[in-house]
Amino acid sequence: MKKIYQIIASLAICLLIVQVDATAQIKTPATSQKATVNQTVGISDVSITYSRPSVRGRKIWGTQLAHYGFQNLGFGTSKAAPWRAGADENTVITFSHDATVEGKAIKAGTYGLHVGLQENGTATVVFSNNSTSWGSYFYDENEDALRVDVKMADNAHTELLTYAFVAVDNASATVALQWEKKAIPFKIGFDVPSIVMEDISNKLRDQTGFNRPAWESAAQYAFSIGNTEKALEWVNAAQAGQFFSQKTFGNAQLKSAILNQMGKSNEAIAEMESVFDQATALELHGYGRQLIAGGNLEKAEEVFKTNAKKNNNAWPTQYGLGRLYSAKADYKTAIKYLQKALQNAPNAGSKGNVQANIDKLKKGEDIN
Incomplete structure (x- = not known):
């Protein structure tokens, strides 16, 4: 009789493990849907993968949604984190070849993309060698590959955060992060x-x-x-x-x-x-x-x-x-x-x- 109870208990544990594993595989819609935007310049490719939060009538700039400066967000290991430039996981940008951003060199590869917003209407765009962390909670400036300073611009209302290639020629492309009534543009170039x-x-x-x-x-x-x-x-x-x-x-x-x-x-x-x-x-x-x-x-x-x-x-x-x-x-x-x-x-x-x-x-x- 004791053996029968042991067998039943073992089966129950196995069933629970299967149920937990099945739950781990369940996918539900994200609040901020993920998107990827691509652009070819010459024979080189740039892609940005990010999650798209909505404005939904909220104040955006200088809030928890898009904070100013480099702050301790109260979670993770970063004591001076920039904005994640999107939602959820790292926003990531990939260059198929060595490139320049605002005239500064950056190697081919995939980077975590962050933005240090400033109240004066400027922004520091950060390209981090860490492209796999969640948001910017684990950001470490020692992992920076490049920082460039740009000016924010006024923009038509954009409900969903959007990355768009707003200008393209035979050697460069300008991409802009557009959200609410602001845009953060930066120019990418290739030695085609x-x-x-x-x-x-x-x-x-x-x-x-x-x-x-x-x-x-x-x-x-x-x-x-x-x-x-x-x-x-x-x-x-x-x-x-x-x-x-x-x-x-x-x-x-x-x-x-x-x-x-x-x-x-x-x-x-x-x-x-x-x-x-x-x-x-x-x-x-x-x-x-x-x-x-x-x-x-x-x-x-x-x-x-x-x-x-x-x-x-x-x-x-x-x-x-x-x-x-x-x-x-x-x-x-x-x-x-x-x-x-x-x-x-x-x-x-x-x-x-x-x-x-x-x-x-x-x-x-x-x-x-």
């Missing part, structure tokens, strides 16, 4: 060219680098940021020396542009002439226009006439000659060639463009 170039260099050494277009794209980007030495290195690899290499009109035109930028105009012209035989009428037409834009009308004339002869005056060879004579301010001859181009134009859109240029020439306006 350096980050992209490092990423390209790494990818050209993995599977991405096993195809020619990747090297051409890499060269194009390097050229676009003015790194002509690296651009030339990569376009040369696209053209020769690898199992995938092939000289094409496209990569020759890119190499020519790089050489021109380097002041090697004769080499640039020779590069283009080496692919004339494989060029289409449209490709030669585009190169001729490039020469006009660069002010080399003599070479442009040679290219447009070669194009007309090589392609039996097909579209758009006459159009190119019209642009050439327009660049020379010989509008009468330009109109003659454009009228021929109008007859050969392949579709209504092309005909419309040619006719519009004829009309401009008749008014004495250059069409280039």
Whole structure:
């Protein structure tokens, strides 16, 4: 009988443990719902995860909801805690690459985000290496990665605390904490060219680098940021020396542009002439226009006439000659060639463009 009671007691204990464990797994809605906001700058990402308390008619600033300064909150280990910049757990911010905040450097990684509010309308935004604690109750300034001082701004009423990327350009983004009628903005920047170039260099050494277009794209980007030495290195690899290499009109035109930028105009012209035989009428037409834009009308004339002869005056060879004579301010001859181009134009859109240029020439306006 005693053994039976022991068994029953053991079962009861096991059942209680199961019940407690089940209770621990229950999820109920948080009063302040969690949210994440993301923004890409260049190829870098910034994300902020936070909980969103509501105003609900309450006074916000300088209260327990968003206290001023660095205070002892009466709980945890911190004796000088900033505001948690949200609710519940740490508000956290993640940078995928090394960045700057208000011009100050910060390493890639995840940080606890806090704010030291000041009564004078300024705020100290704190990035802590501790991103896993609850609120700011365990904040320790020795764990700071960065502090920046910013000015608060007046803002339209925002009921739910919100982080929003309010301005974005090709190298930076400004994020603002918005709540009640105030905003706390801070600017995040990335050295986009350096980050992209490092990423390209790494990818050209993995599977991405096993195809020619990747090297051409890499060269194009390097050229676009003015790194002509690296651009030339990569376009040369696209053209020769690898199992995938092939000289094409496209990569020759890119190499020519790089050489021109380097002041090697004769080499640039020779590069283009080496692919004339494989060029289409449209490709030669585009190169001729490039020469006009660069002010080399003599070479442009040679290219447009070669194009007309090589392609039996097909579209758009006459159009190119019209642009050439327009660049020379010989509008009468330009109109003659454009009228021929109008007859050969392949579709209504092309005909419309040619006719519009004829009309401009008749008014004495250059069409280039």
